[in-house]
Amino acid sequence: MTLQSLSPPFAGDRNERRRRPRRETVASTPFVRVSMGMMNRMVGAVDASIILGVALVFHYLDIAGPPPLSIWQTAIAGVVGAVTFASALGLWSGYRVERYRRFRGQAIDVIVGVALAALANRAVVWAFEPEVLTAHLWLSLWLAAVLIGLASGRLACAMVVDILWTRGLLRRRVAVVGATLMAGDLIRRIRREEWHRDLELVGLFDDVAPGVAGTVEDLRRLAQTRRVDLIVLALPWSRSADIFHLGDRLQWISADVVTPLEQPGFLSRSNALTQIAGIPALQLTRHPFRGTQGLVKQAQDYVVAACAIVLTAPILAMAATALALSGGGPVLFRQDRIGFNGRPFSIYKLRTMTVDLTDDGAGGQIRGNPRITKIGALLRRTSIDELPQLLNVLKGEMSIVGPRPHVAGMRIGSDPYAEAVRTYAARHQIKPGITGWAQINGMRGGIDTLEKAQRGVELDLDYMRNWSLQLDLSIMVRTVTRHLMGPEVF
Secondary structure, three states: OOOHHHOOOOOOOHHHHHHOOOOOOHHHOOOOOOOHHHHHHHHHHHHHHHHHHHHHHHHHHOEOEOOOOOHHHHHHHHHHHHHHHHHHHHHOOOOOHHHHHOHHHHHHHHHHHHHHHHHHHHHHHHHHOHHHHHOHHHHHHHHHHHHHHHHHHHHHHHHHHHHHHHOOOOOEEEEEEOOOHHHHHHHHHHOOHHHHOOEEEEEEEOOOOOOOOEOHHHHHHHHHHOOOOEEEEOOOHHHHHHHHHHHHHOOOOOOEEEEEOOOOHHHHHOOOEEEEOOEEEEEEEOOOOOOHHHHHHHHHHHHHHHHHHHHHHHHHHHHHHHHHHHOOOOOEEEEEEEOHHHOEEEEEEEOOEOOOOOOOOOOOOOOOOOOEOHHHHHHHHOOHHHOOHHHHHHOOOOEEEOOOOOOOOOEEOOEEHHHHOOOHHHHHHOOOEEEOOOHHHOOOOOOOOHHHHHHHHHHHHHHHHOOOHHHHHHHHHHHHHHOOOOOOOO
């Protein structure tokens, strides 16, 4: 069996590429990816909600007679029980995806966890109303309801996990780069039954070897339309220069990047050491917004964008009317920009300049551009022209906060931005934003020097490394209160 025969004809097959439509739906490259960590948090949240929910239901429905505790005492007892249960299971790794599929393991987890939660509840009840401990019927029915509720919740979670596993959403999609013997060994391991449930091979990619799934450029195009979770650079460390060169070429893709280690040595206890199909590997990069973080980020985007559109609708209507009456071109301006995973999309703005079909936008913004109309100058100074991008957010193409999107082939002087700044492409591992960390730190307006371009990329990458919900909210507040208008906006 040859090394090439191990790779499925997946991404680079010429016939398939002819059949593929030019522009697929955004949903084909999901920003939010289901992860095992996300599932574990979901199950923990379901457990805690059931314990607290049963306590409140018992209080309001008088299932076992009048409640012996006040609503606040009942709520506190429920919270203590929920936290105790979830913490106890977390200590002995009870929240693991593979454990939800085993009836015996789940039964032990629930029984032991409920026993510990009941002890904690008794301590709280004794502190509030010691005589309640004599209400054996009330406490017994409460305990039985918790057990039944948790068992039902775990059954539902197991069904969800089964569905996700069957559909491959919990399997990591792996692309192997480099037609080497190391790659052949890794591919054979991925296809073994013990690893097949967790890993799915996308293909083997190499710029030179014939008969593989495609080239490195094919992999980059594939990632724009299909999910790639993990990229393995299967090259020996004697070719370290090639490893880092490939890392630079693949930094457009929002995926974990690892390289196998034949002898981990002193790295065996490093936090950067991981495993892929049982082979030790060094983690070179991690994709941002993993699991729950991506879910929180996307939920925030949709909520903020929907509210902002409602609040700014009168302003948008007046601006659109003024542009329509002034003539000179369409009200809405559209332009192709580069988005998540290097995927092109059409950005929306209110038109602020006269139409020039020869201007592709690669030169960036120019202060004092004679094409800017009087109404356009006002819209730019107040940032009203950016409001239609809220529609891009609702379409899933942009975020409220993120790196600003640029046109393909954006230039700094005479050089393409992507070549002038080595780490530029890494900005595309997340969705572009209407505002961003770079914009509130002096990067609004045109990027006309190499130093400013490098500074902008550094700020964008800092944002990706240090993201938090609090940081996003801070950027939004500072944008609205300080950076919507001013001399740097043009």
